[in-house]
Amino acid sequence: VLIATVAATIVAVALAILVTRPAGAEFLPLSRSLVNIGQTFPPLAVLALAVPAVGFGEKPTLIALFLYGLLPIFENALTGLTTLPANVVEAARGAGMTGWQRLTKVELPLSAPIILGGIRLSVVISLATATIGSTVAAKTLGEVIIAGLLSNNLAFILQGGLIVAALAVLIYDGLSAIERYTARRMGRGAE
Template sequence: MKISTIIRVLVLVLLATFIVMPQVFSPVFAPLTRFNAPAIYTQTSILSLTLSHLAIVAVATALATVIAVGFAILVTRPFGEEFLPLSRAVANIGQTFPPVAVLALAVPMLGFGTGPTLVALFLYGLLPIFENALTGLTGISPSVREAARGTGMTGWQRLIGVELPLAFPVILAGIRLSVVISLSTATIGSTVAARTLGEVIIAGLLSGNTAFVLQGGLIVGALAVLIYDGFVALEKLAARRMGRA
C-alpha cells in the first residue's frame, strides 16, 4: 500500500511538472526523434491543451450524469416503470456503438471543432452512468425500501433520503467508467479539430515523431490513472459512509 501511494504521488508530481514546464523533459524525449525534430510539442502550450481536454471531459460527463441519473430515477418511479425494459434495452444496445463511430457521425451534424466531441462524449458517457444508476436504484434491499415506506416517508423523501444516498457509490462507479473512457476518447476528438491532447498525438502520427505520440499518450494515461484512483478512493469513502464497508 505504501509503495503504491509513493508511486501515485510521484506520477502526480511528474505530470504536473510536465504540463507546466514540458521543456524540462526535452532530453528524455530527444532520443525518440529523428532528423533533429523537436522533442516537445510546442505549437500549443501543453497546459492549455490539458485544461481544454479536462474541461471537455468534465462538461460532457457532468451533462451525462444529470441526464442519465434523471432518466434512471424516472424509469424507477411507478409512473415510469413501463419504460424500464425499453431503457435497459436501449442502454445495452447503445453501449455497442463504437465511440469513434459516434464521433464520426456527430461531425456532419455539428461541423468540426469542440461541438461534435462534446456530443460524442456526452452520448457515450450516458450509458455507463445510466446502467449503474439503474443498478444502484434497483439494488436496494427490499427490507430497506419497505422500512422507508413503512415509516411514512413520501416518495420524494424516500428518493432523497434513502434511494439516492444508497445508490451513490454505484453511480459514482458509473461516472468513473464514463470519465476514463471519455478521457481516452477525447483524444480522437482532435481528428475533428477539437482542442484536446489528441492534437499532440496526431501531430506526432502525421510527422512520424514518436516523442509527440508518447508524451501525449503518457499525459492522458497518467491523468486517467490518477482520476480513476481518485474516484476509487471516493467510492470507498462513500461506501463506508453508506455502511457497506
C-alpha cells in the same frame, strides 16, 4: 470531459429514477436499448456523423463523449436503485416519507457508491475517447498524439499517450477513493 460527464450523469440518473418508479417501469427495456445503442457505434463514427450536423470543433466531441458516458452511469444507477434492501425502503415508507423523500433521503444516498462507480468508469472512458476529438479540430490532449502521427514522431505519440494514461490513472484512483469513502459512510449510516 467534465461537461459531457455532468450531462451524462444528469440524464442517466434521471432516466434510471424514471424507469425504477412504477409509472416509468414500462420504459425500462426501451431505455436500456437506446443507451446500449449509443455504446455500439465507434467514437470515430459518432464524430463523423456529428460533424455535418454541428460542425467541427468541440460539439461533435461532446456528443460522442455524452453517448459513451451514458451506459456505465445508467447501468450503475439502475443497479443501485434496484438492489436497495427492501426492509430499508419499507422502513422509510412506514415512517411516513413521501416518494420524493424516500428517493432523496434513502434511495439516492444508499445508491451513491454504486452510481459513483459508474461515473468513474464513464470519466475514464471519456478521457480516452476525448483524445480522438482532435481529429475534428477540438482542443484535446489528443493533439500531441495526432501531431506525432502526422509527422511520424514517436516521441510526440508517446508523450501524448503517457499524459493521457497518467491522467486516466490519477482520475480513476481519485474517484475510487471518493467511492470507497462514500461506501464506508453509507455503510455506517445503514448500521
